[in-house]
């Protein structure tokens with residue numbers, strides 16, 4: 138596959154810059170972050186009341202410290218998937234590490250080498266190699282009592298993995314309702330304009346409803362709007378806050394980064 142030049146990461150042996158990217162996620166649809174533990178089901182059941190014609194709801198959000206949460210790993214997976222798929226379509230070599238396929242192998246399987254990582258492995262890492270981006274948990278701003286959909290949503294189970302569960306013809310889902318705000322941050326080392334622009338690209342897609350978190354995505358769940366609200370850039374010799382991007386300055390900076398990301402895609406031969 139043709140190599141496409143992108144701005145390489147300095148490596149972890151040299152610390153050139155540190156970044157803190159604060160962002161907000163607003164649910165556009167109900168979301169279910171994961172099938173949860175029995176304790177979480179009992180808690181949700183007690184909040185929404187004993188209206189469910191089953192013992193407990195089948196799926197409820199992940200809850201930590203009285204906040205609904207989305208794990209950093211889940212968020213990272215969505216960002217990695219979207220950016221990788223887009224770059225592949227543009228003709229940039231991106232390996233298939235960590236991509237799940239429901240049926241067989243991808244048509245064109247390619248793995249980058251550890252000494253020459255692809256764009257995705259450079260920034261998101263691999264099981265054996267650290268990435269340059271760290272995703273925090275996203276936590277709901279409001280208590281869990283305030284973020285659940287009022288009534289559990291019944292759903293006929295059609296998926297193969299549920300069909301296997303006998304006697305479960307339907308599921309009761311207790312998702313986070315739409316319009317709920319989560320906050321979190323992404324921290325990074327030696328980030329390039331290109332990867333910052335890629336994050337902005339995902340934000341743009343989310344504004345049109347194309348970014349989904351959690352389960353039951355094909356059933357009208359999980360669409361979220363992402364908004365980067367503040368970026369701090371730190372110098373490292375010595376460690377000091379170099380620049381804060383907010384408001385219009387943040388928008389200009391993100392657009393400049395996005396242009397760098399678009400140029401990267403433009404360098405590839407389709």
Ligand SMILES: [Zn+2]
Pocket residue numbers: 231232233234248249254255256257258259
């Ligand atoms: Zn790779």
